[in-house]
Amino acid sequence: MTLLWLAPTWLVFDQTKPAATFVLAGLPFGLGPDLDLVFSRLFRTIRHHGIFHTVLAVTVLATIVGPVVGTLLERVVGGSDWFRIEETRDSYRFGFFAVWIAGLSHIFADMLSAPDIAQAVEPFWPLYFESISFDLVWYNAAWFNWGLLAAGIFVNVGLFVYKRDSSQIAAVTNSD
Secondary structure: OHHHHHOOHHHHOOOHHHHHHHHHHHHHHHHHHHHHHHHHHHOOOOOOOOHHHOHHHHHHHHHHHHHHHHHHHHHHHEOOOOEOHHHHOOHHHHHHHHHHHHHHHHHHHHHHEOOOOOOOEOOOOOOOOOOEOOOOEOOOOHHHHHHHHHHHHHHHHHHHHHHHHHHHHHHHHHHO
């Protein structure tokens, strides 16, 4: 799901390398809401699909971790074709959105699943206290999980090829 939610990046950035950097930087943070699985072992009051699976928690995480991610990217690949300041505009914002979009994608994916082996998701807590579930698929449905992965890879590769080809056409047109 994270790959699908990060895919529109290819249409936002002018060049393919900064878009690839954004997708790759955001990808691990698709697991961010599942930090509750780690913390639930330390603190019994934390439950899976609890506070970490809310828009509020994902936004707080992105606000704290995102600028760190952006700064690290700027220091490691800044100034190269992979992270050009004119393309990324602001490393803090770049990191924030990479982490935020990935985290929101996880919440959405969990909302598609039936609350059969875990509690339902309350994504808008503390503003809205009801769970939201579309009950479309079982959490451990291999066909769905592998299908999402395949779709995410297919869409990202397709948009990369589209972007690369359109950039080459633009370069040829501008040189004439």
